[in-house]
Amino acid sequence: MSAFSKAVALIVGGDKSLWFVINTSLRFSFWSTIFSVLPGLPLAFMLFLMKGRLRNILAAIVNAIMALPTVVIGLFVYSAISNRGPLGSLKLLFAPGGVIIGQSLLALPLVIAMTYTGFQKLDPRYHETLTTLGAGLFSKMAAIMREGRYVILQAALSAFGRVTGEVGVSMMLGGNIKGYTRTMTTSVALEISKGEFEYALALGLILLIVALLINVLSHLGIRND
Amino acid sequence: MTDTLFLVEELRFSYNKSLTLSCDSLVIKPSLCTVFRGPNGSGKTTMLKILNNLLGPFAGRVEFDGQAVQESTELRRRSMYVHQHPVMFASTVEANIRHAMRLKKFSKAEADARLASINREFNLDALLDKKANRLSGGETQRVAIARAIACGVDTLLFDEPTSSMDREMDAIIKKMLLKLKNDGYSIIMASHDDELIDAIADHVVSFERGVCKGQEN
Numbered sequence: 001m002s003a004f005s006k007a008v009a010l011i012v013g014g015d016k017s018l019w020f021v022i023n024t025s026l027r028f029s030f031w032s033t034i035f036s037v038l039p040g041l042p043l044a045f046m047l048f049l050m051k052g053r054l055r056n057i058l059a060a061i062v063n064a065i066m067a068l069p070t071v072v073i074g075l076f077v078y079s080a081i082s083n084r085g086p087l088g089s090l091k092l093l094f095a096p097g098g099v100i101i102g103q104s105l106l107a108l109p110l111v112i113a114m115t116y117t118g119f120q121k122l123d124p125r126y127h128e129t130l131t132t133l134g135a136g137l138f139s140k141m142a143a144i145m146r147e148g149r150y151v152i153l154q155a156a157l158s159a160f161g162r163v164t165g166e167v168g169v170s171m172m173l174g175g176n177i178k179g180y181t182r183t184m185t186t187s188v189a190l191e192i193s194k195g196e197f198e199y200a201l202a203l204g205l206i207l208l209i210v211a212l213l214i215n216v217l218s219h220l221g222i223r224n225d
Numbered sequence: 226m227t228d229t230l231f232l233v234e235e236l237r238f239s240y241n242k243s244l245t246l247s248c249d250s251l252v253i254k255p256s257l258c259t260v261f262r263g264p265n266g267s268g269k270t271t272m273l274k275i276l277n278n279l280l281g282p283f284a285g286r287v288e289f290d291g292q293a294v295q296e297s298t299e300l301r302r303r304s305m306y307v308h309q310h311p312v313m314f315a316s317t318v319e320a321n322i323r324h325a326m327r328l329k330k331f332s333k334a335e336a337d338a339r340l341a342s343i344n345r346e347f348n349l350d351a352l353l354d355k356k357a358n359r360l361s362g363g364e365t366q367r368v369a370i371a372r373a374i375a376c377g378v379d380t381l382l383f384d385e386p387t388s389s390m391d392r393e394m395d396a397i398i399k400k401m402l403l404k405l406k407n408d409g410y411s412i413i414m415a416s417h418d419d420e421l422i423d424a425i426a427d428h429v430v431s432f433e434r435g436v437c438k439g440q441e442n
Contacts, residue, residue: 125312128279133328133376134301143314143324 007201017178018199022206025183028096029164032103036159040111041152045141047112048119059116065109070168077102078172094175099183102169107159114158118151119144150221157221161214165207227291230255230380230411231276233437236285238275246271248285248437251430255380258412258425259440263432269415270309272437273382276413277306289380302329304380309388311369313357318349321357322372329376339375347371347401363394370401381405383414387421399424 010018047058079085081092081101092098126147130140145152163169167185174181176190184203191200231253238246246268253259253276261269274280275287278294286293289300313321319340326336344350349371352364360368366386373381386402387395399421406412406425416422422429431438 123312125308125310126314128274128306129308129312130328131279132277132301132304132306133325135328139328147315 003198003201006198007205010198010202011205015202018202020179021182021184021187021203024096024181025164025185026210028099028103028170028183029160031100032107032163033156033160035100035104036107036111036163037152037156040108040155040159041115041145042141043108044112044115044119045144047116048144049140059113062109062112062116066113070106070166071172073106074102074169074172077105077169081173093173094177094181096174096181098173099170099181102173103163103166106166106169107163110162111155111159114155115148115151118148118155121151122148153221154218157214157218161211164210228254229288230290231413232286232288233272233276234286236275236283236287236437238271238280238283244435246275246435246437248272251437251440253411253413253428255411256409257427258406258414259428259430260422260426261413261415261430261432262417262422263438266434267432268435268437269432270384271435272432273306273384273413273415277304277382279306303378304382305373305376305378306382307366307369307373307384307386309385310362311365313360313365313368315356315358317353318355318357318360318368319353321368322375325372325376331377336375339377343371343375346374361394363390363398366390366394366398367401370398370405374405379409380411380413383412383416385415385417387416387418 047055047062050058077098078093081087081090081098083093090097092101122144126144127140130143135143165185167189170176170181170183170186171189174183174186176182176186182190184207188200188203188207191197191203229252231251233248233251235250236246236248237244261272263269271280275283276289276294278297278300281295288294289297289304292299294300314324316324322340322343323336326339331339344353347367347370349368352360352368355364357365357368370381370386383402387398390398402412402414402421402425412425414425428440430440
């Protein structure tokens with residue numbers, strides 16, 4: 001039996017530990033996406049409303065943060081939530097909370113950058129119409145987000161894809177603890193080092209399917225936009 | 226209310242560091258129709274947007290009813306700018322009009338009454354349930370005007386309201402504008418349409434290469 005067939009058998013056969021890792025990974029990604037989108041949308045909107053040089057500087061900073069390696073973000077969060085850090089008492093290190101915080105921060109600049117760019121591409125007359133209608137800040141935000149809902153969907157999907165596929169943050173902040181903080185990517189790294197190629201390949205296939213699904217949904221979003 | 230609706234003094238507006246519009250002095254009276262006339266790119270739309278505080282910052286002074294437009298609490302309540310090609314939100318015509326009235330803080334009962342009145346006045350029955358962002362140019366203009374009136378404004382700023390319309394729709398919009406003028410609305414409008422200008426204008430202000438040239442009756 002080839003490695004590929006064994007990997008498929010593990011998936012289809014419902015291997016308990018495999019599906020537990022998949023479930024943990026997707027659960028972390030879901031909450032990280034939620035916690036990056038919630039602050040990301042208003043921040044993107046504020047950036048969209050800004051004018052002049054400050055906006056360009058902030059947009060450049062967001063883009064620069066987006067390029068930071070995951071281990072750097074992991075390191076910053078590690079120093080904040082480790083026992084000696086300011087949030088040490090919350091006991092978030094090597095726990096799901098720590099991974100979710102790290103992944104949320106990893107996805108946040110991506111959500112801001114994608115949403116901000118998408119809002120900028122909206123017809124400027126929307127903003128002017130809302131202004132002349134006398135819309136307040138929150139009404140404007142609600143209306144612009146409604147018009148840019150597919151942009152938001154794409155940003156959220158990209159954030160989900162980014163955090164599902166990252167390994168640095170999960171490894172540093174989660175510790176790859178079996179049955180607790182082990183995600184698909186940290187598990188792949190571990191299983192490869194153990195020589196369990198089929199198990200790693202099975203998780204790799206699931207990651208591939210997740211990536212494909214995200215792409216299909218994104219394209220559907222673009223088509224509806 | 227003062228006897229001057231808009232007052233412009235020593236206005237200088239630059240875009241991308243180049244002077245786009247200058248106007249030494251302009252007075253617009255209430256309940257009259259003032260038309261901005263001039264070739265494309267002469268500054269008519271820029272002036273309309275500055276009057277409605279949609280563009281800035283600028284040097285000089287622009288007042289609405291005695292208050293600087295940037296600080297005026299009345300400007301948003303009493304005036305509305307209607308684009309050359311107005312945008313509608315992705316919902317029905319009725320939802321668009323109701324949304325605008327909600328933004329103006331009308332109660333549900335008040336909004337119902339206003340919608341019924343606007344519907345009677347502008348004969349919108351056939352349009353109310355249609356998707357607003359899929360209307361023709363003329364229908365969109367009609368709905369945008371109705372939406373502005375539903376919001377209870379008394380000052381309307383139109384940018385080329387009859388441009389690129391078929392004959393039938395052109396006649397409908399002209400009739401609407403004439404009615405608004407006769408009902409005492411203050412209308413400030415950018416237009417090339419000589420027929421419309423002859424029919425409706427009390428004052429014509431000429432624009433040329435970003436300079437407001439002055440007013441004629």
